[in-house]
Amino acid sequence: MSRSYKGDVSAEACWSALQSDPQSFLIDVRTSAEWNFVGFPMVPENGQDALFAEWQTYPTMAVDPRFAERVGAAVRAAGGSEGSKLYFLCRSGARSMSSAAAMTAAGFTDCFNVLDGFEGPPDADGHRGQVAGWKAAGLPWRQK
Template sequence: MSAQEAFKGLSSNEQAVLVDVRTRAEWSFVGLPDLRAIGKEPILSEWQSFPPSGPRPEFVADVSDLLAKKGLDQNAPIYFLCRSGARSQAAAIALTQAGYTQCFNISDGFEGPLDADGHRGTQSGWKASGLPWIQN
């Protein structure tokens, strides 16, 4: 789904949560979705660490634990976000396979694809859609 559709879902459902699966470096240097206006904050859990070496084996357990700490069960809507939609899709599939019933991938991620000049964040995704975000 699009970033705007995800933000609408996050805004309209108290149980909905955003899981940002990018790396710590991306959160620090590129920015984070800002959900304060809707009384939420994203769950931050790296799908893979930097440098990439495949998915972190503990990812599903970590996210499950963070969701449980928020009082959410396996039926809560979970929106997954990465840079451009690939890692978040894999993470959504992993949580679905673990029994979560409402996992959604934000298709263009936080920054979207590269534009003609080789830059991200200008065509689609969370930032280009004008959704709130902050720099750390």
């Protein structure tokens, strides 16, 4: 099965790309509840600010029908374009695949899914953030 976006990258590869290309964007597509209660990723100092856009809106978890329009406008407002590298991040890598595909369908050519997302899969005790993903990789993040 072929994917409908550019590719999948590890959290570490995403961080490296954000460091080396200050015109690339990290787009966190989790819910506002996740940003507020779980935490959110930080980006390299020389890069673009992370963009935060819910793919699905809590609590109904309905997909935002204007997602691509809103994210496209935010990327352009920050000086990006349809050729900018966009890295999509969710909790574990599923919503980010869908959002990367949606942005590719909207004409953005370099959309990537961050494998394992912000928290990754649960460990043997059912806790996230220890096995894989942004937090487990030791990349910078904050909690409000």
